[in-house]
Amino acid sequence: MDPYRLDILETFYKQNKPLTVKLVADALGETPAKVHYHVKKLEKNGILVLVFTKEINGILAKYYEPTAENFVMRNRDKKLDSQMNMYLRNNIESVLDKEFNETKNLFIxxxxxxxxxxxxxxxxxxxxxxxxxxxxxxxxxxxxxxxxxxxxxxxxxxxxxxxxxxxxxxxxxxxxxxxxx
Structure with a gap:
């Protein structure tokens, strides 16, 4: 539910094809190192998957794609401590705010x-x-x-x-x- 990771996922959905960290970084105007960290977290949590590799100029490029077409944000763990609960709520609010504002601005x-x-x-x-x-x-x-x-x-x-x-x-x-x- 990290807003930056959602931006990364959104890039995959907009491109609608497997992407490398470099391609995502270029699309977001970020450094590959920053994107790589978050891609690895998304991969570890089963949200992104490595689909193939390709050697380009002696460098092994790894292509990832999302494991699902959409994701549902849900908190089912009632045992979360108040600090973690507040963190999750703030991230959900941030994502909602971003999406609703972008759509509102396009409409206007x-x-x-x-x-x-x-x-x-x-x-x-x-x-x-x-x-x-x-x-x-x-x-x-x-x-x-x-x-x-x-x-x-x-x-x-x-x-x-x-x-x-x-x-x-x-x-x-x-x-x-x-x-x-």
């Missing part, structure tokens, strides 16, 4: 840059709904099919680029009461 930029007299189309909705766990799973699976980047689709002239962001979270009992206090 698109709205402002839409030529006068042109049609602007953007959709935003925020609703509270009552769902079963099965319905939540079904919605997630449906939306996930659209959230994977397929670079070959960019060439299709009938397709336009869209920003896609969604959240589904369980509203815990008493959460509204806490917000009002």
């Amino acid at each position: 930029k698109s709205l402002r840059e839409c030529p006068e007299g042109e049609r602007f189309e953007g959709h935003f909705a925020s609703e509270r709904v009552y769902l079963t766990q099965e319905e939540v799973k079904e919605i997630n699976e449906f939306l996930h099919r659209f959230s994977r980047v397929d670079e070959t689709l960019k060439e299709d002239k009938n397709r336009k680029e869209y920003q896609f962001l969604y959240t589904i979270l369980e509203i815990l009992d008493g959460i509204d009461d806490q917000e009002d206090e």
